[in-house]
Amino acid sequence: MSGNNLILDSNVLIYLSKGQKGIFEIIEQYSNIYISVITKMEVLGFPFKNDEERLFIEKIITTFEIIHTNDEITDCTIHYRKKKKIKIPDAIILATAKVKKANILTANSSDFKGIDSTVKILHLSL
Numbered sequence: 748m749s750g751n752n753l754i755l756d757s758n759v760l761i762y763l764s765k766g767q768k769g770i771f772e773i774i775e776q777y778s779n780i781y782i783s784v785i786t787k788m789e790v791l792g793f794p795f796k797n798d799e800e801r802l803f804i805e806k807i808i809t810t811f812e813i814i815h816t817n818d819e820i821t822d823c824t825i826h827y828r829k830k831k832k833i834k835i836p837d838a839i840i841l842a843t844a845k846v847k848k849a850n851i852l853t854a855n856s857s858d859f860k861g862i863d864s865t866v867k868i869l870h871l872s873l
């Protein structure tokens with residue numbers, strides 16, 4: 748299902764702000780990199796240690812296309828929540844990946860395990 752599209756999970760952006768350089772090697776392989784609006788909300792609500800981290804995240808978020816929810820993402824999110832116990836933010840990210848035909852890059856692949864085999868989950872090893 749997935750092509751050259753990638754959705755970044757919230758934890759990936761947090762690791763980017765902390766200088767985890769291996770992430771760039773993964774994301775540079777994709778031509779379309781997205782974040783869900785829920786990821787933006789989660790990440791900008793994170794208590795950063797200093798202004799440098801926060802400013803870096805604010806800057807990097809602007810480099811990715813932010814995908815807002817729509818009826819298709821909403822319906823898919825509801826389907827996932829009915830199918831298996833999954834947190835709403837994770838269900839929205841998964842539904843966004845499904846709709847955008849994208850892989851998900853995450854450090855917590857277990858959050859998405861066993862819900863939709865058509866969405867490829869890439870585990871970020873640190």
